[in-house]
Amino acid sequence: MYHDRVPSVAVVIPAFNEAETVTDVIQAALSLTGDVVVASDGSTDNTAEVARAAGAQVVELPHNAGKGPALKAALQATTADYVVMLDADLVGLKREHLDILLSPVLSGKLGMSIGIFDGGGLITDLGNKLTPHLSGQRACARAWLLSVPHLGAERWPEPAITAALKEQHIKWDYVELPNLKQVMKEKKRGFWKGARYRTKMYIDLFGFKRRKKKAEKGG
Known part of the structure; x- marks a missing residue:
């Protein structure tokens, strides 16, 4: 009897200096699929080694190029039909969160689901809900x-x-991801360094439309 092929799923995780949290993220991802790819974006800590030890396939970028290049490298390292994108600094990630993200896409209800935190903590909930379109959980x-x-x-x-x-x-x-949060940049890097990093990130994010128009004009 003919059976339709079951679609394959991979989890892709761009990571820059996330050795402290990436293992837990990988372990949760492995509960969904054995195809878990971490792209270490020029990390200067032992993110790559920790990720391999946790059971992920690891792609190492030679220098810190950014989340976009890291994401693309991770996508190119798998042949799965569908992907779940995750940040490497999540805290409290469980299989249920992955199912919440993936189910509406596999069913054909959505072309993309975007996860927002709910009940993970005041600061991360607030930040995620103020800028939900910047969520890395998709x-x-x-x-x-x-x-x-x-x-x-x-x-x-x-x-x-x-x-x-x-x-x-x-x-x-958007889909709500209960009791999930991520480590704030100010906590990871120290308050002032983290604040500067966040400011630089937002400047770069909000400059996308200008760069896009320039690229389309061939400039």
């Missing part, structure tokens, strides 16, 4: 994500993904 078809213009050229890929969703009229929605 699920979609791998081929579509790889086709997103400027994906590998942007240090932060979320604005490029958002633009592609709108321009291609892809159906997407």
Whole structure:
């Protein structure tokens, strides 16, 4: 009897100096699939070694190029039909969170799901809900994500993904991820260094439209 092929799923995790948290993220991802890829974005700590020891396939970028290039490298390292994107600094990740992200995509209800924190902590909940379109927790078809213009050229890929969703009229929605949070940059890097990093990140994120227009004009 003929059976339709079960779609394959991978979890892709861009990571820069996340040795302290990446193991727990990988272990949760492995509860969903054996195809877990961590792209170490020029990490200067032992993120790559820790990720391998936890059971992930690891791609190492030679220098810190940004989340966009790391994400693209992770996508190119798997042949899965669908991917779940995760940040490497999540705290409290469980299999149920992955199912929440993936289910509406596998069912065909959504082309992309975007996860937002709910009940993970005041600061991370607030930050995530103020800028939900910047969430790194997503699920979609791998081929579509790889086709997103400027994906590998942007240090932060979320604005490029958002633009592609709108321009291609892809159906997407937010899904709530209960009791999940991530380590704040100010905690990881120290308050002032973390604050400067966050400011630089937002400047880069909000400059996407200008860079996109310039690229389209061939400038």
